[in-house]
Amino acid sequence: MLTKLYQSGYILQGTIAGAPTANITVSTLIFVKPSRP
16 A cells, blocks of 8 residues: 555656656747747
């Protein structure tokens, strides 16, 4: 039970940490795309 809770917390942390990185990547792609001919 405790292991399951720990794994859930770890996955949640990974998702929270991964989300800003994904947003930055998408924002960069959207920002760079229009400036290219």
